[in-house]
Amino acid sequence: MSDQNKKIPAIHLEEISRIYQMAAGEVAALDKINLMVEQGEYMAVMGPSGSGKTTLLNLLGCLDQPTAGRYYLGGEDVSALPDDQLSEIRNRKIGFIFQSYNLIPQLTVLENIEVPLFYRNSHDPEGFKRAIRLAEMVGLGSRLDHRPSQLSGGQQQRVAIARSLVNDPLIILADEPTGNLDSITGQEILSVLREMHRQGKTLVVITHDDSVAQHSSRTIHIVDGHIKE
Amino acid sequence: MILPIFFQRNLTVGLKSLWHRRLRSLLTVLGIVFGVASVIAMLAIGEGASYEAQQRIKQMGSLNIIVRSVKPPAKASTSSQNMGAMDKYGLLKSDFSRLQTIPSLSQSAQLRRTRETVWQGEWNFPAQVVSTNPGYFQLVSLSLASGRLFNENDDIYRSNVAVLGAGLAQKLFPLGGGLNGTIRIKRNYYRVIGILSDRSISGGGATVATENVNYEIYIPLSTGLSQFGEFIFKNEGGSTQREWVELHEIVLKASRESDIPATVSLISAEMKRSHKAADYEIMVPLELLKQAEQTKRIFNIVLGSIAAISLLVGGIGIMNIMLASVMERIREIGLRRALGARKRDIVIQFLSEAVILSAIGGAIGVILGIFVPALVTRATGMKTIVTVWSPVLAFAISAAIGVIFGFYPARSAAELDPITALRNE
Numbered sequence A: 001m002s003d004q005n006k007k008i009p010a011i012h013l014e015e016i017s018r019i020y021q022m023a024a025g026e027v028a029a030l031d032k033i034n035l036m037v038e039q040g041e042y043m044a045v046m047g048p049s050g051s052g053k054t055t056l057l058n059l060l061g062c063l064d065q066p067t068a069g070r071y072y073l074g075g076e077d078v079s080a081l082p083d084d085q086l087s088e089i090r091n092r093k094i095g096f097i098f099q100s101y102n103l104i105p106q107l108t109v110l111e112n113i114e115v116p117l118f119y120r121n122s123h124d125p126e127g128f129k130r131a132i133r134l135a136e137m138v139g140l141g142s143r144l145d146h147r148p149s150q151l152s153g154g155q156q157q158r159v160a161i162a163r164s165l166v167n168d169p170l171i172i173l174a175d176e177p178t179g180n181l182d183s184i185t186g187q188e189i190l191s192v193l194r195e196m197h198r199q200g201k202t203l204v205v206i207t208h209d210d211s212v213a214q215h216s217s218r219t220i221h222i223v224d225g226h227i228k229e
Numbered sequence B: 001m002i003l004p005i006f007f008q009r010n011l012t013v014g015l016k017s018l019w020h021r022r023l024r025s026l027l028t029v030l031g032i033v034f035g036v037a038s039v040i041a042m043l044a045i046g047e048g049a050s051y052e053a054q055q056r057i058k059q060m061g062s063l064n065i066i067v068r069s070v071k072p073p074a075k076a077s078t079s080s081q082n083m084g085a086m087d088k089y090g091l092l093k094s095d096f097s098r099l100q101t102i103p104s105l106s107q108s109a110q111l112r113r114t115r116e117t118v119w120q121g122e123w124n125f126p127a128q129v130v131s132t133n134p135g136y137f138q139l140v141s142l143s144l145a146s147g148r149l150f151n152e153n154d155d156i157y158r159s160n161v162a163v164l165g166a167g168l169a170q171k172l173f174p175l176g177g178g179l180n181g182t183i184r185i186k187r188n189y190y191r192v193i194g195i196l197s198d199r200s201i202s203g204g205g206a207t208v209a210t211e212n213v214n215y216e217i218y219i220p221l222s223t224g225l226s227q228f229g230e231f232i233f234k235n236e237g238g239s240t241q242r243e244w245v246e247l248h249e250i251v252l253k254a255s256r257e258s259d260i261p262a263t264v265s266l267i268s269a270e271m272k273r274s275h276k277a278a279d280y281e282i283m284v285p286l287e288l289l290k291q292a293e294q295t296k297r298i299f300n301i302v303l304g305s306i307a308a309i310s311l312l313v314g315g316i317g318i319m320n321i322m323l324a325s326v327m328e329r330i331r332e333i334g335l336r337r338a339l340g341a342r343k344r345d346i347v348i349q350f351l352s353e354a355v356i357l358s359a360i361g362g363a364i365g366v367i368l369g370i371f372v373p374a375l376v377t378r379a380t381g382m383k384t385i386v387t388v389w390s391p392v393l394a395f396a397i398s399a400a401i402g403v404i405f406g407f408y409p410a411r412s413a414a415e416l417d418p419i420t421a422l423r424n425e
């Protein structure tokens, strides 16, 4: 990444709204949100249940589109793109970590890490080497051929983390990554995230856990679809 | 690398997940296997049967028109009451002379058929004795394996010479040496001057009844008439019956195929004029051939429909397993979409699974479908013919079924909303 790129914010939201049309009326899950996340930031998102955290993360991850407002991802306007382009952006610029790991059961550890490489447009001969290196980084170098069902929850989440990094994305989004883990294993996962931050990755992590906020460089609170820092 | 990388990758994904559920994949494939195999096997059996029928008809000569004596039905019922009474019916030598004058004919022969026991030393065998003109052999394209055929002189001098069918020669002279051997029918001895080549058609499923030429013995017409006379004694239900038939068959050959219909109506008019009773029938091998072809066409349509239904069932099986597979893997689909899969990647992934399933089924079905007719031939002696196009067609259809029945499940997988799919439990 060049110095010039560094100045462009990783995430820039302008008056973003996400309104769900329901039979019973409209639900404004997000209401005219403005947000700027610089490259290399580690941002924790907190807030009560139903406040709009997951909605925000889905928008940031280009899985969903805002009903109003502009979203610039690494300077590129992605607020209204056709489906195929959104797929490509998710593939190149975004790494997802889910609460429930979401590994594919019939694939091995290494194959799971490699999945994003499958959907790359350009041929990437380095990708598979990187996948092995990432597996080693998260401490699973000796279990490349194991299936997800043979791993503990913490190990599965490590695989998911390695997978989120394999395409060298601009931002990494995690929705309660420790939600399914006991506190000790959760702490291990958080230290992996902290290590990623130390290496310069941009992270947005939804959490209910106050200790995450201590690791992060910044914490925002969402209440009723509004941001409170 | 033939396939674009895009296809290769999705194909790999498809293969992996099929292998993951291999027992279920195998069971699904069976529908296609049996569908394809039955198509090929049924076509092969049908093709074989119709080939046999056509060969038999062709043996009769495709330009020939055959007029045969038939016992009229009215006489048949009275004669059984008048024991010992003599029935006179059928073709006359005068019919032959008159029919011969029809200008569109190129060749003709008249013949009598009698069942006699043929002796060779202590060996004997019941055979059909055909007394005919020398021209008959050429008319029905009988060819010699050894020796010679009888000629006009033999006919004029009523020579006691005989030509044996291959099968009969084998029975009477099991150690060989039939040629120039002597055989006996009733009190008369005949010299074997020729032995015909084998005319058997493999298989048992005869659709057209023809005398088995392999067990016939041929003698000159004049010889036959002088030896056996014109009466035929039949033993029926314990009582002896006498029948008077001058000629059993007249074979007429048209000069050209296009002359056949007109010639047939001339023959029919001529016969009607001189025969009041229906004591003859006119048989046209070419028409039988056309009928056989028509029958085959109908047969093929019926087979085609059965095949289509069995393949349809196979296709529904594939659709069923693919829909189940999509339902089970909603989260996987959501995840793949989140990680960058486009809708078309998902379509290709599931479509290739369906096509792999049906193509594997098709391939196994083709092997089975070629193997089964061979087995049928071995077990029953029935002739079967696997034409080149039938496995090709069956395989192509099975692959197409994968595409057609795989498309809806693949499409519905691709249209899933990624967020909803990821939330699925």
Ligand SMILES: Nc1ncnc2c1ncn2[C@@H]1O[C@H](COP(=O)(O)OP(=O)(O)OP(=O)(O)O)[C@@H](O)[C@H]1O
Pocket: A020, A022, A027, A028, A029, A047, A048, A049, A050, A051, A052, A053, A054, A055, A056
């Ligand atoms: N698909 C949807 N259709 C309608 N309403 C929705 C939909 N998804 C979310 N909402 C609504 O939007 C609001 C925000 O939901 P969201 O899932 O973002 O909350 P959250 O902060 O992630 O909660 P939690 O901490 O429980 O995960 C809620 O009121 C929810 O009911």
Ligand SMILES: [Mg+2]
Pocket: A053, A054, A055
């Ligand atoms: Mg949530």
